[in-house]
Amino acid sequence: MKNANILVPIDFSELSYKALExxxxFAKLFDGAITPFHSYVSMSDVDIPETSKSSEKLFKDHEQLEKKLAAKLDQKASQYVDSEFLNKGMIQVGNPADAIIEAAQNFDLIVMTTHGRTGFSRLIMGSVAEKVIRFAPVPVVVVEEKSSIAPLEKILLTTDFSEYSLKAVPFARSxxxxxxxxxxxxxxxxxEQFGSIPQIQAATDTKKKQMRELVEERFSDMKDLVKTDVVSTQRSIHEKITKIVHKGEYNLVIMATIGRTGLEYLRLGSTASNVxxxxENAVFTVNPRRLKGADKKS
Structure with missing residues (x-):
């Protein structure tokens, strides 16, 4: 992630500025640059009579609006980001989620909040954040008002050892x-996956072996920073992970949005979506199917 280009969608709500912070x-860690981004619905969607004068007025109004939005975006971003890490903001016309996903093709990371102006509870994930996490070609960091990334001291990586979930490993390592x-x-x-205690124990032993192999293969030169655990639960997997996150006070949780089942993100029961x-912690999500270069070995 060296020299990371970071896209930060802003809707001018107070919560959205949390994403800039x-x-x-990430910009400091990877000598990166932050590009604030705002999309808006085109004024052409407004029902205006089709005359040459009205079209000319619409064009001028559009230009004026875009200039005002660009100035506001740069001004707001400068309040949260030092100039050495800040690029000029991007303004784009269109549906916010679609515009962010399209713009992300030229970036390495998206940092955004789950909600903006609406201010809904995170339990009801915003439609923009949901779609971006599901379809973005780069990792998406989702932050909330109470998320505390800096100083970055504790990270949690979840894995089920599937090819999909291992796509998150290089990001966690870096x-x-x-x-x-x-x-x-x-x-x-x-x-739920096993019928008896002996089966659970056997599965746990197998997973512990896989965990040791994962550390040897991917983290052999930084073992002093790595701690592993294989745990069991009678509840759902996402409930157990959530409990671990709350107890561990992690600055960042890293996880793939698709795991062993191969189901697309946010289908009913998705572990990542529920986490x-x-x-309230920051969550770094990786969609292994959409990721640029996903066909390469993780």
Missing amino acids: SAVT IAEASKARLDIIHVVSF VRHV
């Missing part, structure tokens, strides 16, 4: 390496 942490933060890696064994909804 959080993005600074962030932990750059920040010198402690990296906890966990796997959760659910009782994002139920924790």
